[in-house]
Amino acid sequence: MNPVRLAVVSSGLSVPSSTRLLADRLAEAAGRRLAQAGRGVEVETVELRELAVDIAGNLVTGFPAPTLRRAVEAVTRADALIAVTPVFSASYSGLFKSFFDVLDRDALVGKPVLAAATGGTARHSLALEYALRPLFAHLRAAVTPTAVFAAPEDWGSAGDSRTAALAGRIGRAAAELAALAAAPRPEPAADEEVVPFDRQLEALRTGPR
Amino acid sequence: MQFGIFTVGDVTPDPTSARTPTEHERIKAMVAIALKAEEVGLDVFATGEHHNPPFVPSSPTTMLGYIAARTERLILSTSTTLITTNDPVKIAEDYAMLQHLADGRVDLMMGRGNTGPVYPWFGKDIRDGIPLAVENYALLRRLWQEDVVDWEGKFRTPLQGFTSTPRPLDGVAPFVWHGSIRSPEIAEQAAFYGDGFFANNIFWPKDHFRRLIDLYRRRFAHHGHGTPEQAVVGLGGQAFIRRNSQDAVREFRPYFDNAPVYGHGPSLEEFTEQTPLTVGSPQEVIEKTLEFRESFGHYQRQLFLMDHAGLPLKTVLEQLDLLGEEVVPVLRKEFAVGRPAEVPAGPTHAARAARGAGEQR
Numbered sequence: 223m224n225p226v227r228l229a230v231v232s233s234g235l236s237v238p239s240s241t242r243l244l245a246d247r248l249a250e251a252a253g254r255r256l257a258q259a260g261r262g263v264e265v266e267t268v269e270l271r272e273l274a275v276d277i278a279g280n281l282v283t284g285f286p287a288p289t290l291r292r293a294v295e296a297v298t299r300a301d302a303l304i305a306v307t308p309v310f311s312a313s314y315s316g317l318f319k320s321f322f323d324v325l326d327r328d329a330l331v332g333k334p335v336l337a338a339a340t341g342g343t344a345r346h347s348l349a350l351e352y353a354l355r356p357l358f359a360h361l362r363a364a365v366t367p368t369a370v371f372a373a374p375e376d377w378g379s380a381g382d383s384r385t386a387a388l389a390g391r392i393g394r395a396a397a398e399l400a401a402l403a404a405a406p407r408p409e410p411a412a413d414e415e416v417v418p419f420d421r422q423l424e425a426l427r428t429g430p431r
Numbered sequence: 432m433q434f435g436i437f438t439v440g441d442v443t444p445d446p447t448s449a450r451t452p453t454e455h456e457r458i459k460a461m462v463a464i465a466l467k468a469e470e471v472g473l474d475v476f477a478t479g480e481h482h483n484p485p486f487v488p489s490s491p492t493t494m495l496g497y498i499a500a501r502t503e504r505l506i507l508s509t510s511t512t513l514i515t516t517n518d519p520v521k522i523a524e525d526y527a528m529l530q531h532l533a534d535g536r537v538d539l540m541m542g543r544g545n546t547g548p549v550y551p552w553f554g555k556d557i558r559d560g561i562p563l564a565v566e567n568y569a570l571l572r573r574l575w576q577e578d579v580v581d582w583e584g585k586f587r588t589p590l591q592g593f594t595s596t597p598r599p600l601d602g603v604a605p606f607v608w609h610g611s612i613r614s615p616e617i618a619e620q621a622a623f624y625g626d627g628f629f630a631n632n633i634f635w636p637k638d639h640f641r642r643l644i645d646l647y648r649r650r651f652a653h654h655g656h657g658t659p660e661q662a663v664v665g666l667g668g669q670a671f672i673r674r675n676s677q678d679a680v681r682e683f684r685p686y687f688d689n690a691p692v693y694g695h696g697p698s699l700e701e702f703t704e705q706t707p708l709t710v711g712s713p714q715e716v717i718e719k720t721l722e723f724r725e726s727f728g729h730y731q732r733q734l735f736l737m738d739h740a741g742l743p744l745k746t747v748l749e750q751l752d753l754l755g756e757e758v759v760p761v762l763r764k765e766f767a768v769g770r771p772a773e774v775p776a777g778p779t780h781a782a783r784a785a786r787g788a789g790e791q792r
Contacts, residue, residue, distance in 0.1 A: 282696030285635050287705060416615040416646060419565075419623035419654075426566045428583055 225262030226403045228252060229300035233270040233307045233318035234340070241340045242269070244372045244392075245306040248338055251396030252304065252403070259404050266300070268293045270317050277317065280324045294325060302334040302403035303363070305354070309341035313353040322357065330363040334402035336395050338370040347371035366398040432766045433777030434759045435475025436468055436751070437510035437667060437734040440488035443741035446689040451741075454487050460744040461488070464737075465498045467748050469505040471755025474777070477508035477540065477734055482516075482549050492525040499533035506779070507533055510629075510667075510734065511542025511610045514571070515563040516553035518587065522567075523574035523595040530600045535780030538606035540629050540665075541568060543617075559586070561616050568607075568620065575604035603787045606778040608665055608732075611643065618643050622650030622662070627778065629665035630727075632707050633736055634692055637726050640666075644727050660774055665732035666723055669708045672753040676711040682746075683710045690740035713757035720758075721765055729770050731777040733762070 230249045234241030245267070253263040270277065276290035286294055297303060307318035322330075337354040341347070350369040358365045370391050381387035386394070438461055444451040452460065465476040476498065478488045488494060495507040507529070512522060522539075530537045543560045544550075550557040566584045573580050574595040583589040599605065608627035611617035612635070621628040628647040630640035648659035656662070671686075673679035680699065687699045687710070696702075703710055709719040720733065735754060738747045776782070 279697045279701075283634065283693050283702075285639065285705075287697065287701065416619045416650065419619050422561075422565050422616060422619070423569065426562055426569075426585055428585055 223261060225264045226256050226302060227300045228256075228263050228265045228302050228304065228403070229297045230265060230267040230304045231270065231297060231306065231318075231321065232267065233315050233321070235271055235308070235315075235317075237271075239308075240372065240374075240377070241306050241308050244338055244340055244370065245304060247389075247392050248304045248306070248336060248370065248396055248399075251392050252302070252336070252399050255397050255400035256404060259400065261400075261404055266296045268296060268321075270321050273321070274317055277320050277324060281320060286324060290324075294329075298325065298329040300333065301407075302336075302399055303330065304336045304338065304399070305358075306338040306340070307354070309339050309346040309349045312346065313349055314339070314357070319357070322361065325361075327361070330358065330361040332407060333363050334366065334399055335363040336366045336368075336370070336399040338372070338395070340372045342374065344371070344373035344375070347373065364402055366395055366402065368395040368398055370395045432730070432763060432770075433474040433506070433732045434762065435473045435477065435506070435508075435732070435734050436464070436737050436754075437475075437477040437479070437508075438464065438488075438736070438738050439479045439510075440481060440486050441691060441739055442485040442487060443691060443739065445741040445743055446685045448743075456744075457487050458494070460738070460747070461494065462498060462501075463744060464747055464751065465505065465507075466501060467751045468755075469502045471751050471759075473505070473751070473755055473759065475506045475508055475732065475734060477510040479510050480513050480544075481546075482513075482552065483546055492529045495537070496529055496532050499529065499536065502536075504536070506536050506538060508537070508608075509539045510631075511540045511544075513544045513549075514541040514567050515543045515560055516549055516555050517567075519567040519571040520574060520587075520590070520593070520595060523571055524597075526605050527575065527595065527597050527599050530605050530780070531597055535600050535603075535784065537780070538608065538778060540608040540610045540627075542610045543614075545612075555586070561614065562586075564617065565620060572604070572624070575599050600780065601784040601787070603780060603784045606780075606783060608663075613639075613643070615643065615646055618647040619650050622647050622656070623654050625651065625654065625656035627663035627665055627731065629667070629732070629734075631667040632723070633667045633669045634706060634708075636705050637707055637723070641726050648728070658773070660728060660771065663775060663778065664727060664730035665734065666727060666730055667707075667734050667736060668720060668723065669706075669736045670716045670719075670750075670754070670758075671710045671737075672713055672716055672750055672758065674712060674753070676715060679710050679712065686740040686742055694740070713753055713761075716754075716758050717761050717765070720762055724766065729766075729774045731775060 232242045232245040256263045276287045280286045307314040335358050376388040442457045468476045480491050580593050608629040609621035610629040648662045651662035652659045671683040709716045737750050
């Protein structure tokens, strides 16, 4: 069985970044779950910081420069996607959104997606639910029920009686993603090269001839 | 093989002087550019059609009629004629009239137009773009081919017993190209009718256009008009030429950096590497243009965009001197090398009228 192609998109800006740290933890956990299910995994990580100028260029010109094109192709052909953004001004970062703006609009259709975010305070955690989840729903991706938010204190605390610790939430989300990614997905119907012209004409026919 | 220029007709400030030409100056400049094209031995001048600022060419046949009266050989064309928002009846009439005035030196390129508000301004909906292009063009063909037309469609008031006048010159309708940047449906439309297909081939990497042209060639053969190699292909291109490559780069850079469409984005160096734009010596333009044949196969028409981004008229005329005297003569010779006999020449009225007299469809 082919290995699962897992794309990881991280839009953290600092180096090192806690956004990338979270992305790596999620990828590692998802890979472990898939391995337990007997599936290999190929991880391709896309650091949007390195593509920031190309992404802006694509917005202006309408086409991706070669480096960005390779990243777009990696995400488009992936079997599953982990997408992680810092929360800026109560939502995903502009760089994160711009990357998804330059994808083909069908690039994520049916694709299992795990959305995650980091932020300066746990009070931003619902940005995952009101910003990222609708974005991926609009792109018709299959978003995991669990989205993962990491606030600063999460990196140094155990859970409490009501909340699992970060590692527990990562494990749950990764298991959900692995289950979606391992499930056989219907092959996309082979695209007809073009709608034959007589059918285009037929669609415009009015009244009896 | 035909060579020429196509213009968008934009009124853009010159970034080096911050001066914006008046509409009057720009219109007169477009005419001067067309006359220069004939003077330096180019074959084709094509004008865009727009119905919003900062563009001036809202009335292409008026401009082309004026140019026709002042030229002898130049083929007058469009880039593009809006088949979606224009009434096909008016297109049939206007271009047949132009064809008579220009003694057949007329063809046109159909396009949909991508400016959202233009559609409602003309009573249409941009979401109907493809169906409008399909229906309107089907009617346009009938208006040129049939003396009396009864017609009913989705988008226009029906016609009963209508004759579009004047009838096309020598009974041969103007040759039609279909231009598209991304729609396979339009490549299919061109292939279905055996019309020409034009890929603007500027601003984007050529791989993108190669897919569309390959599709058009395959479907041209599928619809029984000949081999894929016999399909009629036109390409755009964009160049800024000085004798010395460094001079070209230095002079064009401020225009590039501030240009509509791609300005304030990638660097000139990145853009010339990734797209068909050439900024350099005549030899560099020749080399890049010859590569088009490697990518797209033998083709029939090459149009260059030479006058956008606020370049002053004087500079554009100098560009045309270099294009006509140093680039195109070499391209004519090189493109003739290894060109199979069955590959058709660029379409002309004279050749089509002669063929029509033979076939008498």
